[in-house]
Structures are given as C-alpha cells and as structure tokens.
Amino acid sequence: MSSASDVLLDVRDLKVSFRxxxxxxxxxxxxxxxxxxxxxxxxxxxxxxxxxVSMMTxxxxxxxxxxxFEGEVIYKGRDLMKLSQDEMRRVRGSEISMIFQDPMTSLNxxxxxxxxxxxxxxxxxxxxxxSARARSIELLKAVGIPNAESRIxxxxxxFSGGMRQRVMIAMxxxxxxxxxxxxxxxxxxxVTIQAQILELIKRLRREFDSAVVLxxxxxxxxxxxxxxxVVMYAGRIVEQGQKSQVFYDPQHPYAWGLLGSIPRLDRxxxxxLPTIPGQPPSMLAVPAGCRFRPRCPQAFDRCAxxxxxxLERAGDGHLDACxxxxxxxxxxxxxxxxxxxxxxxx
Amino acid sequence: MLTFVVRRLIGTIxxxxxxxxxxxxxxxxxxxxxxxxxxxxxxxxxxxIKLIRHQYGLDRPLPVQYVILMKKxxxxxxxASYSNQGELVVPSLVAAAPVTLSLVIGAAVIWVIAAIGxxxxxxxxxxxxxxxxxxxxxxxxxxxxxxxxxxxxxxVIQSRYHDFFLFSWVPPLGYTPxxxxxxxxxxxxxxxxxxxxxxxxxxYARVLRNSLLESENEDxxxxxxxxxxxxxxxLFRHMLRTSLITFVSLFGLDLxxxxxxxxxxxxxxxxxxxxxxxxxxxxxxxxxxxxxATVVYGAIFIVIASALVDVAYAYLDPRVRLA
Numbered sequence: 001m002s003s004a005s006d007v008l009l010d011v012r013d014l015k016v017s018f019r020x021x022x023x024x025x026x027x028x029x030x031x032x033x034x035x036x037x038x039x040x041x042x043x044x045x046x047x048x049x050x051x052x053v054s055m056m057t058x059x060x061x062x063x064x065x066x067x068x069f070e071g072e073v074i075y076k077g078r079d080l081m082k083l084s085q086d087e088m089r090r091v092r093g094s095e096i097s098m099i100f101q102d103p104m105t106s107l108n109x110x111x112x113x114x115x116x117x118x119x120x121x122x123x124x125x126x127x128x129x130x131s132a133r134a135r136s137i138e139l140l141k142a143v144g145i146p147n148a149e150s151r152i153x154x155x156x157x158x159f160s161g162g163m164r165q166r167v168m169i170a171m172x173x174x175x176x177x178x179x180x181x182x183x184x185x186x187x188x189x190x191v192t193i194q195a196q197i198l199e200l201i202k203r204l205r206r207e208f209d210s211a212v213v214l215x216x217x218x219x220x221x222x223x224x225x226x227x228x229x230v231v232m233y234a235g236r237i238v239e240q241g242q243k244s245q246v247f248y249d250p251q252h253p254y255a256w257g258l259l260g261s262i263p264r265l266d267r268x269x270x271x272x273l274p275t276i277p278g279q280p281p282s283m284l285a286v287p288a289g290c291r292f293r294p295r296c297p298q299a300f301d302r303c304a305x306x307x308x309x310x311l312e313r314a315g316d317g318h319l320d321a322c323x324x325x326x327x328x329x330x331x332x333x334x335x336x337x338x339x340x341x342x343x344x345x346x
Numbered sequence: 347m348l349t350f351v352v353r354r355l356i357g358t359i360x361x362x363x364x365x366x367x368x369x370x371x372x373x374x375x376x377x378x379x380x381x382x383x384x385x386x387x388x389x390x391x392x393x394x395i396k397l398i399r400h401q402y403g404l405d406r407p408l409p410v411q412y413v414i415l416m417k418k419x420x421x422x423x424x425x426a427s428y429s430n431q432g433e434l435v436v437p438s439l440v441a442a443a444p445v446t447l448s449l450v451i452g453a454a455v456i457w458v459i460a461a462i463g464x465x466x467x468x469x470x471x472x473x474x475x476x477x478x479x480x481x482x483x484x485x486x487x488x489x490x491x492x493x494x495x496x497x498x499x500x501x502v503i504q505s506r507y508h509d510f511f512l513f514s515w516v517p518p519l520g521y522t523p524x525x526x527x528x529x530x531x532x533x534x535x536x537x538x539x540x541x542x543x544x545x546x547x548x549x550y551a552r553v554l555r556n557s558l559l560e561s562e563n564e565d566x567x568x569x570x571x572x573x574x575x576x577x578x579x580x581l582f583r584h585m586l587r588t589s590l591i592t593f594v595s596l597f598g599l600d601l602x603x604x605x606x607x608x609x610x611x612x613x614x615x616x617x618x619x620x621x622x623x624x625x626x627x628x629x630x631x632x633x634x635x636x637x638x639a640t641v642v643y644g645a646i647f648i649v650i651a652s653a654l655v656d657v658a659y660a661y662l663d664p665r666v667r668l669a
Contacts, residue, residue: 061571065473085577093574100572105565108584110591110663119583120573155664171573 009035014071025283027053029235040212042226050235051215055181060088094124094175101184103164107156113167114152124175139170162193183215231255234291241318251320253298260337350660350667358653365645370412385634387428435639446620450604457543465554487548496541496615519617538616557589591663598655606644
C-alpha cells in the first residue's frame with residue numbers, strides 16, 4: 001500500500017540534546033516515524049515530551065549553539081540535516097511550513113498582515129508586487145477571513161486570536177507546501193474557535209493536498225483530524241499506529257492513561273476524572289529501563305531493567321514500547337479504562 | 347496616523363502651557379521671595395526694583411502677570427537681563443540655539459550610526475570573544491564623564507600633540523557658523539561631536555544589543571525564520587525593526603534634554619557659545635531672566651522632542667496609534 005515514493009518524510013533515529021550547566025539533556029531520544037503524502041499525523045504527548053523539539057528540528061529552527069543533533073530527516077529523498085543553511089532556507093516556508101501555538105505573538109506586530117504573507121511569497125517565488133498581493137488576498141479568503149481585500153492592510157493587533165491563527169495558516173499555505181507542521185495550533189484559542197480552526201485545517205488539507213503533522217496534547221484534536229497517531233513520552237515514541245488502532249486498541253499504559261483522562265459524554269459520570277499519577281521524569285535523570293515505569297500502575301520487574309524497544313506487537317503497523325504481553329495489556333486496560341467499544345475505523 | 351499626530355500636537359500645546367505656568371509660579375510666587383528683587387540681579391538699586399515691579403506688572407493680579415511674562419518671552423521678546431547691562435535675553439538665546447543644535451545633532455548622527463553598528467555587531471557575534479569586547483568598550487564609554495573626556499581631548503589635541511600630523515588640522519576652540527564657513531564649522535565641531543557621542547554610543551549599543559537578543563526569542567522571529575526568508579532579512583526587517591522601538595524612545599528624550607541645555611558641560615569645555623554655555627554663565631552670575639528664559643525654551647524643546655518621538659514611535663509601532 002505504501003511504496004517508497006509515497007513517503008514524504010522519513011525521520012530516522014532523531015536525537016536532540018542540549019548542553020546545560022547541569023549536564024546534557026536529551027530532549028528527543030531516538031525518534032523514528034514516516035509520513036506519506038497527504039497524510040495527517042498527530043503527535044501527542046504532554047509538555048516536555050519532545051514533540052515540538054522534534055518538529056522544530058525537522059525544520060532546523062533550533063539555533064541554540066548548545067544543541068546537538070543526531071539522526072536523519074529524509075524529506076523527498078534528501079537528508080534535511082545535511083543541507084546547507086541556504087538550501088534549508090529554500091525548503092522552509094515553501095516545501096515545509098510551520099504554524100505555531102500562540103497566534104497572538106507569532107505575527108510581527110509592526111507589519112501589516114498582507115506584507116507578512118507577501119514577504120514569504122517573495123522569498124520563494126519570483127512574482128510582481130501586484131500578483132503577490134492578489135495571491136495574499138486569495139489566501140486570506142481561502143482561510144475564511146471576511147473582507148480580505150481591506151483586511152489585508154490591517155495590523156495583527158486588529159485581528160482576534162482565531163483570525164490571527166487563520167492568517168498564520170494562510171501564510172503557512174502561501175507557497176503550497178507539501179508538508180504543514182502545526183504546533184498546537186488550537187491550544188491558545190477558545191473551544192468554538194478551536195473547532196473552526198480544525199475544520200479549516202481539514203478542508204485546506206483536501207484543497208491544497210498537503211500532508212500535516214499536528215502536534216498537540218489534546219486527544220480530542222487527534223481524534224478529529226489525524227490518520228495516524230504517534231504518542232510520545234519523555235523524548236521517545238511509546239506508541240504509534242493508525243488512529244483507530246491507537247484509539248480503540250491502545251497498547252501502552254501511557255496511552256490508556258491519556259485516553260482514560262478524557263471526559264466522556266457517552267458514559268455515566270465518574271466521581272473524578274482519572275489522571276496519570278506523578279510527573280514526567282527529569283530529562284537529566286531518566287529512569288533506567290522503561291521511562292514510564294515510575295508512573296505506571298502495570299509495571300513489573302522486567303520494566304526496571306529492560307528498556308522496551310518500539311516494536312510491532314499488537315498487529316499490522318501498530319507499534320508500542322511496552323513489555324507486557326498483548327493479551328495481558330488488553331485485559332488490564334479494559335479493567336482500568338474501558339475503551340470505546342470498537343465500532344470499526346472511523 | 348494623522349489623527350494620532352493631531353492629538354499629540356494638542357497634547358504638546360497643553361503641556362507647554364502647563365510648563366510655562368509652573369515656571370511662572372516658581373519664579374514669581376515662591377513664598378517669601380520678592381521676584382522684582384530677584385530679577386534685578388546682584389546689588390540692585392531701588393530704582394531698578396521699582397521699574398521691574400512696574401514692567402512685569404507685579405502689582406497687578408496673577409493672570410495678568412503671567413500674560414505679561416509670556417508676552418515678554420514670546421511676542422515682544424524684550425525680556426532684559428539686569429545684571430548684564432540690560433542685554434535682551436531672547437535674542438541671545440536665539441543666537442545660541444544654532445550652536446547647540448549643531449553640536450547635538452552632529453553628535454546624535456554619530457551616536458545613532460555607531461550604536462546601531464556596535465549593537466548589531468555584538469548581537470550577531472554573540473558567543474564569540476567580540477561580543478564581550480564590544481560591550482566592555484561600551485561600558486568604558488559610558489563611564490567616562492564628558493567634561494573629563496573633553497578636557498583630555500583638549501589637552502592632547504589642542505596642546506600637547508597639536509603638532510602631530512593627526513591633530514594639526516584641528517582649529518582652536520570656538521564656533522564658526524555653518525553659513526559663513528561650513529568647512530571650519532565642521533572642523534571645529536568634530537572633536538566635540540565625538541566626545542559628546544561617546545557616552546551615548548556606549549549606552550545605546552548596550553540597549554540595542556539587549557533588545558536584539560530579547561527579540562531573538564520572540565515568536566514572530568521564529569515565524570520569520572520558518573517562512574524561509576534570509577537570516578539577514580530576519581535580522582534587519584524583523585529583529586532590528588522591533589528593537590528600534592525602544593531605541594527611538596530613548597533617543598528622543600536624550601536629544602530633547604541635550605538641545606534643551608543638557609549639553610552644558612560639553613559646551614563649556616569646548617568653548618561653544620550655545621544654550622548650555624548661556625545657562626552656565628547665567629547660573630554663575632544669578633542672572634534670573636536668562637535662567638527663566640532658558641528653562642522655558644529648554645522645556646519646550648524637550649516637549650517638542652518627546653512629541654516627535656511619539657510620532658516616530660507610532661510610525662514604528664502601529665499598536666501605539668490606537669492609544
């Protein structure tokens with residue numbers, strides 16, 4: 001089903017470390033995943049799990065001189081990590097573009113939004129001022145900004161948060177990228193606006209035919225939009241699979257925890273929403289064996305000594321990094337979180 | 347933008363009015379002090395005091411006194427100095443203004459260019475040895491008082507090493523109007539410009555470097571990089587552009603203060619007959635009308651400068667225009 005030419009992005013054993021005064025912090029520790037053309041991949045995890053750092057690394061946007069990178073990021077057959085600054089600049093914004101969490105601060109406050117979109121167009125394409133402006137108006141219309149012809153000359157502070165995120169998306173799509181990375185695009189917005197932005201991303205993805213990597217800590221967002229899901233914990237991928245696999249048959253106890261902590265309308269109300277006890281480990285002192293062990297109610301003796309590799313354990317393309325046998329996992333999981341009865345892939 | 351300018355202009359007029367009222371009250375109605383006696387200078391004779399009392403309408407109601415003073419300052423401009431044989435104050439102030447303007451504007455051009463260069467260089471070269479070197483140089487510049495540096499410059503250039511080929515072209519201290527001999531004007535002002543700007547170069551370079559480094563962490567700078575524009579463009583169009591907002595607000599205030607008489611030390615050291623020099627002599631001889639006039643004119647310059655800064659600020663930062 002997936003031939004090699006279908007693969008757009010292939011991240012292989014990516015490691016990102018930062019030299020700090022207290023020692024080396026490995027924020028991303030051996031992350032591998034791939035993405036096909038037009039696919040939507042959701043990367044889920046709590047703050048500090050390395051999801052943003054990995055994608056910022058793919059864009060080569062981490063310019064900290066204390067950062068050390070290892071691994072490969074193969075995009076259309078080229079290793080982005082090996083490109084020169086100038087070659088990478090040409091990829092950024094035209095082939096791969098990125099939108100960020102906080103639309104209130106992500107646009108430059110001193111330039112008109114049209115100017116900011118046109119700047120990106122001019123950086124990658126030879127086109128006249130007039131046609132750049134026409135394209136910008138078109139883009140603003142496409143992302144649903146009313147009166148785009150006059151709004152193009154407004155400054156970011158004249159837009160609401162949701163509208164600014166639409167502008168960011170318009171900018172991200174301005175050069176028809178093959179890959180759009182959205183780093184928590186809805187986190188800073190209120191719920192109704194969140195839904196609109198997700199709807200917009202879904203629609204644009206069809207129109208522009210871009211692949212999307214959506215970084216989020218919100219399982220609801222992933223459920224809404226993703227084709228495949230990667231769950232990250234403490235700098236590693238702990239589970240990866242089709243959305244239906246991860247949602248209806250979660251393998252890793254961390255993923256059960258994430259799913260179990262979502263309030264649900266189709267259940268009787270529980271007294272308290274379940275939570276995952278404890279906190280993620282400090283990246284300076286990662287526990288031996290499985291990194292989730294200190295917080296894992298299912299941990300057993302092997303977990304303390306064996307570092308579980310990410311393997312296909314539960315079936316076709318569904319990878320996880322938990323040492324429990326698959327049957328034991330399903331049994332214990334159903335006893336703890338009672339996952340959604342499988343209605344088949346959504 | 348236009349409404350902002352108009353609104354700011356009205357504000358400026360109100361502030362100038364408030365300042366003149368304040369100055370009037372301080373000079374004419376400090377309790378226990380007879381303004382006529384003060385205005386008359388040292389050892390006045392009773393006749394002069396009586397004349398002043400009549401001229402300034404000190405026997406009439408307060409608002410009338412204020413109007414008379416303003417008329418003397420701005421309309422008839424016949425405010426006279428009594429300790430200096432009745433010399434008219436306003437014309438001498440008007441004559442001194444071009445000197446101060448020449449000094450301060452020249453120094454400002456130097457310090458803005460040098461500080462932007464130094465601040466940018468330090469920010470770009472962060473992590474190398476050049477950043478701390480530049481910042482230490484800046485600190486040294488800030489630490490050297492202008493009167494000391496000026497005297498040292500005079501000592502070296504005018505006296506000890508004047509015959510050294512590097513300094514032999516420097517003319518004696520003084521001021522030649524730009525209109526009569528531009529080349530001489532330039533030659534006489536070069537050293538004062540440099541000396542006056544040293545402090546500000548240091549200060550502004552440090553301020554600019556810090557705000558550039560802060561802007562490095564701004565989300566919109568990350569966005570700019572993600573857009574795939576060149577690093578040079580990120581630096582100039584995004585980082586420098588937003589950092590200039592702080593820079594400009596600082597600049598306007600310093601410029602206003604210097605033009606309003608703050609360049610006093612540099613003017614005295616270099617024998618430049620500017621507003622500061624005038625104030626200095628008025629202070630040493632307690633020449634009240636001159637002090638009053640320089641205070642009012644100085645305040646007006648500062649207010650105008652800060653209004654110009656606000657307009658520049660609004661130009662640089664569209665968010666300000668609404669406020």
